[in-house]
Amino acid sequence: MEETDVVFLWGANARENHPIMFHHVLKGVHAGARLYVVDPRRTTSAQWADRWLGLSVGTDIALANAMARVIIHAGLENATFIQNATEHFEAYRQLVEPYTLEFAEQVTGVPASVIREVALDFAKADRAMICWTLGITEHHNAVDNVCALINLVLLTGHVGRYGSGVNPLRGQNNVQGGGDMGAIPNRLVGFQDILDPAVRERFDKAWGITMAPRVGMTITDMFEAMHAGHFHGLYVIGENPAQSEANQEHTMAALSSLDHIVVQDIFLTRTAECADVVLPASSSWCEAEGTVTNSERRVQRVRKALEPPGDARDDMWIITEIGKRLGHDLGPPDAETVWNEIRSLAPKMFGGMSYARLEANNGLQWPCPTESDPGSQFLHARLWAKPRVGPAAPFSLVNHEGPVEMPDAGYPFQLTTGRRLESYNTGVQSGGYTSPLRRPESLDMSPEDAATLGVADGDAMRITSRRGSIVAPVRIDTSLRAGLVFMTLHFQDQVRVNVLTTDVWDAKSGTSEFKACAVRLEPAMAGEAAAEENARELVPGD
């Protein structure tokens, strides 16, 4: 990152949400790299950019495909790499043909000349990388968005090489690790396919069970199943869906349809308030041993520095005890023992990562199959081997769709959501410290919209979507364009922004479209917000 030539931050405000990673970007920028930031808001990251591409929300595929067309028409695609490592290029070439600069400018709002400039710079660079986060994935077509970016690196060969690549910047210390461990519906530990009989046989043998060849559900599917009456109980570990899920009223109705809820958490969160049983847990990053995997696939040790308070117990101890009550001996609740079992069941990824090596190397990047393996700096380096090793990387044929809920006469503004430097998600953790930077939730809007509506900073505004209505003070923000308003998800105890957001979701990833919904704005009475807060139900009723 520090020695690359071009960095795209696409739907990512790393300056605030990945500040230490942004230090590395800035080292690159100071060394001469061009930084392009693709974001509907002119964020603090965009302020560092050579070009800010302030596209309309949810038009990323149109932009990416138009860039591809520019690159192909200029003859700057990496033909050798495409030939050796990819498939479906011809279909992709035809797919992007209608994405002319004129069309893209019209759809995205980014000037054609800028699209052309950054596309050519990306293609001509020796090293270039694309980093993305939730601006890409919190859409109803999240996976398609990701595929559109992957297409760009396949087209140019900016992958699997030093200073190049596509990097999802993970939002939590163990998002990657959760996937690594099989905490996704269709995979076992090490991304092994649960529908593969040979895989199941290995796990069955190790665990002395017969595993059903059945794919699980995403959290979004689970909530739909609750609504359909197919779910009767829920066991929530370290998640706060009562506040973090889109379309909050819908979420609460789903939770209230359940017979039994168990919540295992370090706090009595809103979700825990709905629970029949709360299991007080230790804080996994400082009161327990284990590992987490960061955005660069580096498995690192977390260590116990504190004794947990009172009766709070290590997650692993709780799960082991529940296993015992259900008649299964899950073995000793010891992190290293569990880790070694993981290594034995996913040896290609973790086989070489003993605790001793993780300690000595300050973490190792998977895949790391043997004790003599230094770990893998590049996941897709195989694409450069000649002849190619493994399957070809396919171009994905994805088209522009745009957000499901666009502004219309009844709901004329577009609401997008995001995060701030000093706060974190639903604020359960970051609410615990005082910060001179913190300010309460606000409805951020452009000066143009404020003038049109005749409102000023601090005026109370009622914000209504098709799903619900809340009140928040206006904050005029010059980083926004007319028609686009912004709120965070950090202060849901005070302002329940997720009452507004739409739960239309991506069937492939299970992610809701937090980044786009349509809202109506009306002036509110000053006391309205507080009155609403006092009156509202704290838990789902019957």
Add this chain to the structure above:
Amino acid sequence: MTAPGALVQISPPRRSVELTIDGDTVAAPEGTTILDACRQRGQDIPTLCYLETLHPVNACRVCVVEVENSRVLVPSCSRRIEPGMVVHTDSPRVRHSRKMVLEFLASSVDLSTTPHAAEWIASYECHPERYGPPAPPAAAGIRDAAHAGHHEPPDPAFAATVHQPIKADNELYVRDYGKCILCYKCVEACGIDYQNTYAIAVAGRGFDARISTEFSVPLPGSACVYCGNCIAVCPTGALMFSSEHDRRAAGTWDESRQSVVDTICPYCGVGCTLSLHVQNNEIVKVTSPFDVSITHGNLCIKGRFGWQYVQERPGNGKRTNGVPRRPRDIEAASNAAGKSRRKGHDISQRDGPQHDGPPHAGTPGDGDGKGSGHP
């Protein structure tokens, strides 16, 4: 070509350079500084403004050494070794220079929380008191208001000092510029070396020079984003976390009873190493090791200060019951506990969820989609 995925060596191999340090012939890779060459052979040299993660600014002059045929003493922290160089690290000229530097600093600045200061002052036989009794502290704001060219001649009866009241204008930091030696480390860390926030710089000239925000505004009115990276590099304790400052003031700061445990920050996926300084089962300070390639010792506001929630749970010695609570929501929780819920099914008798729908792609990328979900 290297094997797919293997670690890439990007810098060319370095030649070995031979030189003489204090009479010994020494070899080290080209590009090494004199300081590193000395430290590699187990020989330490005092430093104040030097840090391996920052660009050297050669401000403090305490690390100077004598190089034969050089007109002046050279800063060992930035001067690179050359073939045939003859270095003296402890010659009378070097010792005299260090003594002078340390005396000037000790007579004008409070070095009481500077590691090794007392030891160096003793070993270089410094007598800072010979410059006279320290001048009384300046009133708050006086040094901040000094303009170049408006300097009053100092009172010869006193040793001039930078002593002044501490600045405690926010919840997270304390700035005690009576302890500041103007080493520039905080400016470098806040500026181009890492944070690129440029909230602070050196203002004023000569003895009036001081570290300042723009127009000396309090930190909450400045560009500061409270990453604490200035505090992490401060060599004298002029910049201090409130959590440390307040305990020191109360007499409860005790490093002999502190343990330091490295773990990983929970607040994003970058994977910053946090060194938790723990005293009496409480986190009292968070730093990051300078030799970790992800952080180089830097953190953001969340990693540096966002741990307090862990300690706000009842039970850290004052636990009242078995359920942890968010401090701000105790009342709401007790209301919730009173609500009844629909019961009547024994779910332990049920099979697991029968889900026969289409398989879900569940790409590794979908985890972030629930990014708002983790408490």
